[in-house]
Amino acid sequence: MEKFRYLPGVSTLELDVQACVGCGMCEIVCPHGVFLLENSKAKICDLDGCMECGACAKNCPTSAIRVTPGVGCANYIIQTWIKGKDAASCDSVECC
Numbered sequence: 447m448e449k450f451r452y453l454p455g456v457s458t459l460e461l462d463v464q465a466c467v468g469c470g471m472c473e474i475v476c477p478h479g480v481f482l483l484e485n486s487k488a489k490i491c492d493l494d495g496c497m498e499c500g501a502c503a504k505n506c507p508t509s510a511i512r513v514t515p516g517v518g519c520a521n522y523i524i525q526t527w528i529k530g531k532d533a534a535s536c537d538s539v540e541c542c
């Protein structure tokens with residue numbers, strides 16, 4: 447989904463392809479089309495499209511997906527407003 451982009455390279459989304467049984471749930475539930483099923487295995491086809499909502503991980507029957515749902519991107523943007531771009535970091539989540 448081209449209209450909704452995350453910051454490049456900051457998504458925490460991870461896929462354990464070995465654990466994937468190819469049920470296709472991640473492809474169905476992802477609102478941003480991040481996953482594709484290829485040869486009966488899920489594949490992350492658009493990592494930067496992931497907004498870390500957690501729906502894929504929640505619906506994966508084999509826990510093949512890991513993602514830290516939440517505030518990563520929003521926190522980073524707020525930090526750039528408060529501290530400036532050079533001081534902002536995706537690692538220093540202080541809220542929640």
Ligand code: SF4
Binds near residue numbers: 469472
């Ligand atoms: S939901 Fe999990 S098991 Fe199903 S295709 Fe996606 S990664 Fe594989």
Ligand code: SF4
Binds near residue numbers: 479495497499
């Ligand atoms: S966390 Fe949400 S946006 Fe990211 S891949 Fe999973 S379902 Fe898609």
